[in-house]
Amino acid sequence: MPWPSRKRDKGAASDKKEPDAKIAKTEETSDKEEEEKSPKPPAGTSKSGWKNWKKTKESDAGGEESKLTYCHWLLKSEPESRLEKGVDVKFSIDDLKAQPNQTTFWDGVRNYQARNFLRAMKLGQQAFFYHSNCKEPGIVGIVKIVKEAYPDHTQFDQKDPHYDSSSRKENPKWSMVDVQFVRMTKRFIPLAEIKAHHLAHKADGGPLKNMMLFTRQRLSIQPLTQEEFDFVLSLEDEKPH
Numbered sequence: 001m002p003w004p005s006r007k008r009d010k011g012a013a014s015d016k017k018e019p020d021a022k023i024a025k026t027e028e029t030s031d032k033e034e035e036e037k038s039p040k041p042p043a044g045t046s047k048s049g050w051k052n053w054k055k056t057k058e059s060d061a062g063g064e065e066s067k068l069t070y071c072h073w074l075l076k077s078e079p080e081s082r083l084e085k086g087v088d089v090k091f092s093i094d095d096l097k098a099q100p101n102q103t104t105f106w107d108g109v110r111n112y113q114a115r116n117f118l119r120a121m122k123l124g125q126q127a128f129f130y131h132s133n134c135k136e137p138g139i140v141g142i143v144k145i146v147k148e149a150y151p152d153h154t155q156f157d158q159k160d161p162h163y164d165s166s167s168r169k170e171n172p173k174w175s176m177v178d179v180q181f182v183r184m185t186k187r188f189i190p191l192a193e194i195k196a197h198h199l200a201h202k203a204d205g206g207p208l209k210n211m212m213l214f215t216r217q218r219l220s221i222q223p224l225t226q227e228e229f230d231f232v233l234s235l236e237d238e239k240p241h
């Protein structure tokens with residue numbers, strides 16, 4: 001019995017790499033709309049003080065600035081039931097933990113940029129597991145890549161809500177990776193809290209100033225720089241505001 005699909009892209013036209021591509025409609029609610037559901041954080045305030053955090057990181061790294069390279073990821077999945085073509089697409093981090101060896105394939109991505117990010121993932125890289133399209137979206141845990149990109153079988157399954165009749169087995173359009181549960185974050189890190197830091201960092205040049213969670217909200221697969229990943233991870237040790 002196949003596992004529930006994990007797909008969270010609406011596929012904006014600007015993301016298309018192929019003009020005749022079929023982009024599956026998945027999330028009924030974009031992250032922009034999720035932000036509207038969440039309490040509005042005050043602009044320009046980052047209570048943790050990223051500059052102090054940066055000094056600590058520079059000290060740990062011998063004062064070297066991190067390069068703008070993507071080595072971590074953020075994966076969105078829906079923790080609440082929602083039917084798509086008669087199939088419940090719910091898949092929470094608890095569902096992942098319940099899988100054999102706490103491992104599953106990350107299928108159903110039907111957006112070209114998100115697919116390309118999947119194809120760029122390397123074995124052992126870590127990603128935040130992000131609950132999306134729910135009452136309070138945010139980061140709940142950490143997973144790691146345990147198998148690099150290979151063809152997504154759901155594109156050939158006519159019974160799957162993400163079947164793509166235009167894809168061919170000799171040249172598959174869509175890919176997936178395998179992920180394994182690593183751990184829960186020490187606390188839930190809500191979108192509203194991350195956004196408050198993002199707004200502050202836009203004003204003062206902090207590490208979250210260009211975070212794709214706010215610049216490309218609809219993408220279900222998002223890259224993170226080392227600085228972005230480290231800063232967000234540091235929030236789990238802070239008391240929620």
